[in-house]
Amino acid sequence: MRILVKAKPNSKEEKIEKIENSTFLIAVKEPPLQGKANRAIIKKLSEYFNIPVSSVVLLSGFSSKIKVFEIKNLESDGN
Numbered sequence: 001m002r003i004l005v006k007a008k009p010n011s012k013e014e015k016i017e018k019i020e021n022s023t024f025l026i027a028v029k030e031p032p033l034q035g036k037a038n039r040a041i042i043k044k045l046s047e048y049f050n051i052p053v054s055s056v057v058l059l060s061g062f063s064s065k066i067k068v069f070e071i072k073n074l075e076s077d078g079n
Contacts, residue, residue, distance in 0.1 A: 002059070005067045009037035016044050038062065045069060
């Protein structure tokens with residue numbers, strides 16, 4: 001499953017908000033330096049979906065606020 005994430009690094013509080021079916025707004029306290037914010041977002045997604053961190057892969061948007069993630073090993077709701 002692929003999801004679109006609008007990242008908000010350097011936020012005062014951490015949160016994850018589902019905007020649409022596969023679009024999320026994720027705020028993390030970490031700065032966007034040396035991949036720290038990306039790692040924090042991956043951790044938040046793994047907690048949200050209750051899956052291992054290794055099942056969340058950043059596909060694009062490494063240095064952008066708009067990112068695309070692949071969520072592996074997630075049961076599909078439909079066919």
